[in-house]
Amino acid sequence: MEVAPGIHSIPVDTWTFMGLxxxxxxxVLGEKAALIDSGYDDIETVGKRLEYIKEFAPQKLEYILVTHPHPDHIGGCRSIRKSTGAKIVLHSSAVARARNKYRVVPDILAEDGDILDIGGLSLEIIHTPGHSPASVCVYIRESKTLFSGDHILGIGTTVVDAPEGDMTQYIDSLKKLLSYDIRLIxxxxxxxxxxxxxxIQELIAHRQxxxxxxxxxxxxxxxxxxRLVAEIYPELDYRLLELAQRQxxxxxxxxxxxxxxIASGGEYALK
Known part of the structure; x- marks a missing residue:
């Protein structure tokens, strides 16, 4: 499904859970092609994604850019690389978790501000920690498009969950994105x-x-x-209780x- 000129969202999964x-x-199609994230590592969905790539990307798939090392984003990397020869690109802070938890070894290490060229399109890596320490967004300057991973969601708000998540970093990363000219997320x-x-402004205001x-x-x-959760979310669906506590x-x-x-004995008070 083409969501913008040269940008396809590969439709495979259709499930939702509590709106997620x-x-x-x-x-992403330039003279060469790139994949942003890879989905889960299961035979059915990886196979369907490979079929879509074969149909809509006659040019070589050059890169698989991973926005962060969580299973629904990094899981299919190894299988897709094996089938296409594409290079896996990870932010340097994602390497240890990717290797130890998902057995993914990157071909290219990216840092904040690095740019990958796919012929006519430049893909800029923006380090946006918060949801995870290794979270990145990918920005195409030519079309002013941002691929936000889990840093910004199309519905609901991002989980910022310790020990990986950090609320200070999350808000700072949102503010960082305001300096970019973005037409589409x-x-x-x-x-x-x-x-x-x-x-982006709404998300910052929500956290504040x-x-x-x-x-x-x-x-x-x-x-x-x-007690805090009960007062802040008085009508919360019980299925979301644990998630609310973590936020x-x-x-x-x-x-x-x-x-x-100040925190003491499992309780919190103003300093």
């Missing part, structure tokens, strides 16, 4: 986002508002995590580091 769409895998899950700057909620609750006195905890860790909150 299956992982997006993007095929192709997220790791969910539909494309056309009002890119507005979306949640932080203010945490501080407001703590002005009433010391509280543990469960509030990420904010608390940030506030403790900033010396705005």
């Amino acid at each position: 769409y299956a992982p997006n895998v993007y095929l 192709c997220p790791g899950h969910g539909p494309p986002i056309k009002e890119a700057k507005r979306k 508002e949640r932080e203010l909620q945490v501080l407001a609750c703590l002005r009433q006195g010391r509280k543990n995590l469960a 509030v905890l990420a904010h608390l860790r940030k506030l403790v580091r900033e010396k705005k909150v």
Whole structure:
């Protein structure tokens, strides 16, 4: 499915869980081709992606760029590389986890600001830690398109979960993206986002508002995590309870580091 000129989202999975769409895998076509993420490593979906690449990319698949080393993004790398000869590109901070957890050894190590050329299109690597320490976005300057991985989702908000996730880094990375001229965001899950700057600003405001909620609750006195979550999310679906706890905890860790909150005996209080 072509989402923009020369950019295809390879449709395979259709499942959702609590509004979370299956992982997006993007095929980018210049004189050569590149894949943004690879999906899960299962025979059926990898096979369908390879069929799509064969049909829509007669040019050589040069790169598989991985936005971060989680199974729904890095899983299919080895199988697709074996079938196409494409080079796997990882940010240097992703190497250890990729090798130890998924047995993926990159062909190319990328750093923030590195550019890969596929003939007529330049793919810039932007290091955007927060969801994971190794998260990157990929920016095509010619079309002003950003592939955001899980840093920005097409529906809902990103999980920022310790020990991998870091709320301070996540917000800083969102602010970093505001300096780019972005017309279209192709997220790791969910539909494309056309009002890119507005979306990024909304995500920053959402996290700042949640932080203010945490501080407001703590002005009433010391509280543990469960009490804070109950007050911040009074009508929460029980299936999302653990996820909500992890997000509030990420904010608390940030506030403790900033010396705005103190933690003691499983409880939190304003400093």
